[in-house]
Amino acid sequence: MNAASDHLLMGPILLPLVAASGMLLLDERRRALKSLLSLAVMAAVLAMAALLLVEGGDAAGETARVYRLGDWRAPFGIVLVADRLSALFLAMTAVVGACGLLFALARWERAGPRFHALFLLLIMGVNGALLTGDLFNLFVFFEVMLAASYALVLHGSGESRIRAGLGYITINLTASLLFLVGVALIYGVTSTLNMADLAARAPLIPAEDRWLFHVGAATLGVAFLIKSAAWPLGFWLAPTYTAASAPAAAVLAILSKVGVYVLIRQSSLVFSPLAGPSAEFGREWLVAIGVATILFGVCGMLASRELARAAAFAVVVSSGTVLAMMGSDAAGLSAALFYLVGSTLACSALFLIAEVLERGRDGGGDSHKAVFADEYRDPFEDLERNEPGLVIPTAVAALGGALVVCALMIAGLPPLAGFIGKLAMMQALVAAGRPTDWAVIAALAVSSLGAVIALGRLGVRAIWIRDESEPQLVVGAGELLGIVGLLGASLTLTVFGGAGLAYTDLTAAWLGEPAGYMSSVLTGEGR
Amino acid sequence: MTEIVLALAIGVLGACGVWLLLRPRTFQVIIGLCLLSYGVNIFIFAMGRLRVGAPPVTAEGLENPLLYDDPIPQALVLTAIVISFALTALFLVVLLAARGATGSDHIDGEEPSP
Numbered sequence: 001m002n003a004a005s006d007h008l009l010m011g012p013i014l015l016p017l018v019a020a021s022g023m024l025l026l027d028e029r030r031r032a033l034k035s036l037l038s039l040a041v042m043a044a045v046l047a048m049a050a051l052l053l054v055e056g057g058d059a060a061g062e063t064a065r066v067y068r069l070g071d072w073r074a075p076f077g078i079v080l081v082a083d084r085l086s087a088l089f090l091a092m093t094a095v096v097g098a099c100g101l102l103f104a105l106a107r108w109e110r111a112g113p114r115f116h117a118l119f120l121l122l123i124m125g126v127n128g129a130l131l132t133g134d135l136f137n138l139f140v141f142f143e144v145m146l147a148a149s150y151a152l153v154l155h156g157s158g159e160s161r162i163r164a165g166l167g168y169i170t171i172n173l174t175a176s177l178l179f180l181v182g183v184a185l186i187y188g189v190t191s192t193l194n195m196a197d198l199a200a201r202a203p204l205i206p207a208e209d210r211w212l213f214h215v216g217a218a219t220l221g222v223a224f225l226i227k228s229a230a231w232p233l234g235f236w237l238a239p240t241y242t243a244a245s246a247p248a249a250a251v252l253a254i255l256s257k258v259g260v261y262v263l264i265r266q267s268s269l270v271f272s273p274l275a276g277p278s279a280e281f282g283r284e285w286l287v288a289i290g291v292a293t294i295l296f297g298v299c300g301m302l303a304s305r306e307l308a309r310a311a312a313f314a315v316v317v318s319s320g321t322v323l324a325m326m327g328s329d330a331a332g333l334s335a336a337l338f339y340l341v342g343s344t345l346a347c348s349a350l351f352l353i354a355e356v357l358e359r360g361r362d363g364g365g366d367s368h369k370a371v372f373a374d375e376y377r378d379p380f381e382d383l384e385r386n387e388p389g390l391v392i393p394t395a396v397a398a399l400g401g402a403l404v405v406c407a408l409m410i411a412g413l414p415p416l417a418g419f420i421g422k423l424a425m426m427q428a429l430v431a432a433g434r435p436t437d438w439a440v441i442a443a444l445a446v447s448s449l450g451a452v453i454a455l456g457r458l459g460v461r462a463i464w465i466r467d468e469s470e471p472q473l474v475v476g477a478g479e480l481l482g483i484v485g486l487l488g489a490s491l492t493l494t495v496f497g498g499a500g501l502a503y504t505d506l507t508a509a510w511l512g513e514p515a516g517y518m519s520s521v522l523t524g525e526g527r
Numbered sequence: 528m529t530e531i532v533l534a535l536a537i538g539v540l541g542a543c544g545v546w547l548l549l550r551p552r553t554f555q556v557i558i559g560l561c562l563l564s565y566g567v568n569i570f571i572f573a574m575g576r577l578r579v580g581a582p583p584v585t586a587e588g589l590e591n592p593l594l595y596d597d598p599i600p601q602a603l604v605l606t607a608i609v610i611s612f613a614l615t616a617l618f619l620v621v622l623l624a625a626r627g628a629t630g631s632d633h634i635d636g637e638e639p640s641p
Contacts, residue, residue, distance in 0.1 A: 136603055136606070139607075140606060140610070143610045143614070146614075147613070147614060147617065150614075150617060150621070151617075154621065154624075158628075159628040159629060159636070162621065162624050162625045162628045162629070162636075163625065163628075163629065163635070163636040165621055165625075166553065166621055166622070166625050166634060166636075167634070169614075169617070169618050169621060170548075170556055170560070170618075170634070173560050173611075173614055173618065174548065174560070174563070176610075176611075176614075177560075177563050177564060177567045177611075180567050180570075180571060180607055181567055181570060183571075183603075184567075184570055184571040184574040184600070184603070185574065187571075187574055187575075187599070187600065187603075188574035188575075188576075191597075193599075
């Protein structure tokens with residue numbers, strides 16, 4: 001352990017936690033202070049994630065940073081691990097979080113109490129889940145993340161949000177119980193919860209206990225498939241994300257990707273080829289579920305009648321695409337990761353754009369029916385509070401362009417990054433050439449076609465076909481900034497596509513060699 | 528004997544929990560979730576192997592691990608209890624809000640049409 005840089009891994013968890021706790025002490029009316037504070041925290045998290053990303057991008061560099069809490073040696077103490085995969089997801093979370101926050105500052109943060117604290121706690125939970133090195137802390141961080149998300153789904157109130165929130169909370173509490181059952185079974189068989197230690201012990205499990213280990217892993221897998229909204233476990237996603245307020249939905253898009261992250265992590269680490277009889281356990285199931293998820297998501301997109309709902313199904317399609325690529329080799333996984341980053345940025349941006357375009361069409365909350373009158377009234381009934389701040393006149397025209405960029409990214413059409421990712425995935429699949437690979441290729445093609453049709457139709461309706469009676473479109477400067485930030489990140493990913501793919505190639509290669517992860521965690525001094 | 532009692536407890540709690548979870552009223556769902564989480568908590572506890580009369584901590588001079596119960600599942604259960612308790616409380620608030628906003632305690636927010 002030397003100097004401050006070793007403690008860097010604690011930053012993305014500790015900073016939002018401390019800031020959020022401190023904010024609870026501040027009065028609700030001190031909005032400027034709270035906004036500044038959460039912007040500063042997000043900027044710091046973004047900087048830390050960028051630092052880790054740059055470090056991981058160095059091919060020759062040290063590939064996993066390990067932080068031992070209290071300096072206890074790995075299988076006994078708690079560890080945080082940041083490797084290339086975590087850094088990639090951390091950076092994505094930080095970008096989406098910062099842009100969602102900018103968007104919310106214009107209007108949405110005033111729609112309910114304690115928005116900033118909840119938002120930062122959500123970011124803290126996601127970062128913790130991405131960085132933790134053992135299964136039980138993964139559970140704890142998942143719960144932190146979900147608890148904050150339950151409140152954020154209800155942010156802004158209204159009957160539709162409460163109804164959607166009820167279903168969302170029920171399904172996620174049930175999934176958390178499955179998570180616990182899986183963790184308990186795995187602990188019962190292997191007597192460890194540390195992921196690296198688990199990977200080391202997986203080949204040594206006695207044959208008569210192996211089925212129990214597999215049952216545990218499958219239960220855990222079901223929990224994560226529920227969270228990543230895979231078919232047939234993901235029917236909760238579309239109503240919830242459609243009902244949630246736009247900045248919350250944009251950040252919730254990350255949550256489903258955290259489920260995908262854990263599946264990638266577990267299957268590449270614990271069920272690597274080193275795992276003996278457990279190698280590649282459940283891989284074919286993931287691929288089949290992924291293909292079904294893509295098809296379900298495409299049908300949902302085509303059936304959507306509002307942009308926010310289509311965006312929610314785009315999130316489902318993007319999760320499904322990555323799951324379907326899990327059976328592929330390193331090149332396929334690398335392409336899938338590249339696609340995942342691009343499509344998540346675009347989905348989040350689409351939620352924000354949809355909110356601006358469809359604003360005024362829905363009534364918001366119902367103040368006359370609410371139980372807790374002070375907290376659950378219509379947030380925007382007060383005209384003064386309804387002002388989105390500085391309004392930029394020509395921005396409405398820019399929104400059309402932004403929508404096109406989103407559609408191209410999600411559908412994976414040239415010339416943007418979505419196309420690069422999709423092309424790379426198809427190349428890897430063609431090179432492998434098994435019958436299942438062709439099925440995945442077909443699903444990918446169908447998803448592109450469906451996304452173009454659905455988003456094209458909804459885009460035309462939202463921008464060109466507007467009644468005279470509909471309210472004038474207004475875009476606040478902060479809202480535009482949030483959307484532009486997300487699209488800027490997508491465009492950066494396009495322009496520096498080579499560098500991006502090089503990074504995901506390194507990530508896939510690193511994931512293909514789990515011995516590196518295991519040795520960085522398990523060796524090393526400590527108490 | 529302990530094993531059978533424990534297994535039965537987990538089984539009954541789990542079965543009742545799942546049944547209640549699938550019922551249409553929000554209050555039934557929340558009781559179902561509570562029962563399920565009790566069942567799961569006992570299950571985690573059982574995964575540390577059942578030992579009667581074995582303390583979970585070591586003392587100086589008695590370092591033989593065979594004398595002790597595994598403390599980790601107990602720590603896990605403690606965390607799981609706290610988390611599920613907090614989230615049940617949160618769920619109760621949402622339940623009340625849903626009852627107030629929709630005027631119905633059906634999970635869909637409206638009575639099914641006959």
